[in-house]
Amino acid sequence: MIYYQWFTSPLGQVLLTSNGQSLTGLHLHGQKYFPNRTEDWQESTLDLFVQVQEQLTEYFAHQRQQFDLPLEPQGTPFQKQVWQLLTEIPFGQTISYGTLAKQTGNPTASRAVGAANGRNPIAIVVPCHRVIAANGALTGYAGGVDRKQWLLRHEQAEVGNLLGSVV
The missing domain is CATH 1.10.10.10 (Winged helix-like DNA-binding domain superfamily/Winged helix DNA-binding domain)
Structure with a gap:
């Protein structure tokens, strides 16, 4: 299952994805390699997404320079x-x-x-x-x-x- 939520940022819409425990994606709308939602995607209000949005809001407001989030990017x-x-x-x-x-x-x-x-x-x-x-x-x-x-x-x-x- 892939959980997702949208966030509005100064750079436009941002798609957040998670495996339920960690942040697996933060994609700027329209970017190259933007993921395609499939049947195993579920919109969610995970506590993690609340944390991500709070930290991004602080970053964009010049109140945060480092992120403190569980990350699990998938790759080689x-x-x-x-x-x-x-x-x-x-x-x-x-x-x-x-x-x-x-x-x-x-x-x-x-x-x-x-x-x-x-x-x-x-x-x-x-x-x-x-x-x-x-x-x-x-x-x-x-x-x-x-x-x-x-x-x-x-x-x-x-x-x-x-x-x-x-x-």
């Missing part, structure tokens, strides 16, 4: 390794696909890292938007480059506000 061992590394990229910062490939232990795997990054089933919470080209270009994002740019500006504005308040 390599994809799961890449997705775990994504969760370690600090808020408001970016890294290149090449740097991420080096972190997997395979420095020549930039394309494989890019493919795994693009298949990340838990957008925003697993911050695949923080990975950019070595030259700084905002290449590829399953949710659209405009949304990637919005997320990066959102986070960098928060970091700028924090730095401004320290001075």
